[in-house]
Amino acid sequence: MATYQYTAVDRSGKSKKGTVEADSPKGARAKIKELGLIPSEIREGVLKNTVGTSGSASFSLSSLFEPRMSNANLCLITRQIATLVSASMPLEETLRAVAQQNENPKHAAIINSVREKVCEGLTLADSMRKFPKVFDDLYVSMVAAGEKSGHLDDVLERLADYTENKQELKAKVTQALIYPIVLTIVAVSVIGILLSTVVPKVVEQFMNMKASLPRSTVIMIAISDFVRNYGILLLLILGVGFCLFVTAMRNPDFKKKVHGVILKLPVIGKVSRSLNTARYAQTLCILHSSAVPLIEGMRVASDTLTNLVAKDRLAEASEKVREGKGLSRSLSETKLFTPMMLHMIASGEKSGELDNMLGRAATNQSNEFKRNVAMALAVFEPLLIVGMAVVVLFIVISILQPLLQMNTMVGGR
Known part of the structure; x- marks a missing residue:
């Protein structure tokens, strides 16, 4: 006989955990029901979780080898x-x-x-x-709702549509991140090559003249010397800093602070809010239309978000709904959703067509996210080009000024 660990619910609705011995999972479920409990999860063997000082389960190497699917x-x-x-x-x-x-x-x-x-x-x-x-939890919750309602095929079709939309949104985010990063690397590399290779050769001719140089040329020479002498060290410091930042982001408290700062940023914050609210509305819509209870749907939908601050605010909203407050009013207190989206949800609550309005709100917010991404790229690209042009112009002027002085001196003679 094998040992099974179970999670179940008693008649009063309280969660219970324990172990039973049985020949099969089916036999284990029967024994749990004999105890007057309703099993929700059964796993073979006793799970041994090592808990650290922070109270969270420690990292398990076995998680690296768990099966995955695109x-x-x-x-x-x-x-x-x-x-x-x-x-x-x-x-x-x-x-x-x-x-x-x-x-x-x-x-x-x-x-x-x-x-x-x-x-x-x-x-x-x-x-x-x-x-x-x-x-994931969303997928399992919807399948469970489909089995209970007898509309598993409809629920699975919605899940397939949701997965496609999720993939499209993920591709949009990837595009929004890769393009400015590549553009920045190219711009910085071009300026770095100019300062470390081209400028020193030109400056060497000026130094042989032993004449007074313009202030812009002196500044350019100092920057060029710094890049040549400390460029590699600067790259190492930036690399170490990036690694430290990635390590620090594994700390939930630090990560939450960073996510809070992101939400407050002018352009990036708007993109982050539209991304998270679009995902939340789309998830809640598909869960609610699949007969998943609203509070359970809000919990699952909040778990799909990437921003921890937004996730906490929406978790608080679900608790307020549990206490009897309206959905639109609870969501408005999170300060994450646009007025249009909140009006649509409130209208759905009043008319009894919450599923329809959630779907429209999700579509509207997805379009808002795409517009915000396009606007962010439209702002970033010209700013980067202008910044690069200013640096190159400064280098050109710094080189031309001594040449003009030389021409003036030769012409005066």
Whole structure:
């Protein structure tokens, strides 16, 4: 007999944890029900988590080898399952067919593992919960809601659409980050090459003249000497600083402070707010339309956000809704959503068409995010070009001024 660790809910709604011995997960679920509990999660073996001084679980090397799946493959598999389920094919046969259809052995193994859990008596949602790196909380919650409501095929189709939109939004963010970074590196490299190689050769001719040089030329010579003597050291310092920053970002408190600063920045903060609110509205819309309770949907939707400050504010909003406050009023207190979005949500609450209004708000906010990204790029690109032009102009003037002095001196003679 194997030992199973379980998480369950008693009749009063309180969460309980414990262990039972059984021959199979199905037998374990039966024993848990005999105790008057409703099992929500069952895992074979006793989990041993090492807790550090901060109270959080320590890093496990096994997490590095957990199976993963790209959004494109997950979307394809989700649509395949939805198509076969809508054709009234039994779930076990559906999963077997999808696994056989998949050309990636690792992905096929994941689907087969899910099918085995389903054959053991677990629900599809509980079976998928065993692979958190593939099926996140949002995915599992929606599948569970689809199973309870009997509309699993519709829910899976929505999930596939959501995964595609999520991939498109991620690509937009990547584009917004890569372009200015590459442009900055090219600009800094060009100026660095000018100061370290071209300028010293020209300046050497001026130094041989032993004449007084203009102040701009003296400044340029000093900058050129600094770049040649300390350029490599400066790059090392910047590299070490970047590594220290990345390490510090693993600390939740420091990361939250950085995210708070990002939200307050003029252009970047607006882009970050529109990205997080668009993702939140889209997630909440798809969860609520799939019959997931509003408070549970708000919790799952807030967990999908990347900004910790925004995540905390929206978690507080879900608690206010739990206490009886309206959704639109609770969201307005987070100071994250646009007035238009809040009006749309409030209208949906009053008219009873919250799903429809959440969907429109999500679309509107996604378009707002795209506009903010385009505006940020439109502002950054000319500023960088102008800045580079000013530096190059300063170098040219610093070189031309001594040449003009020489011409004046020769002409005077």
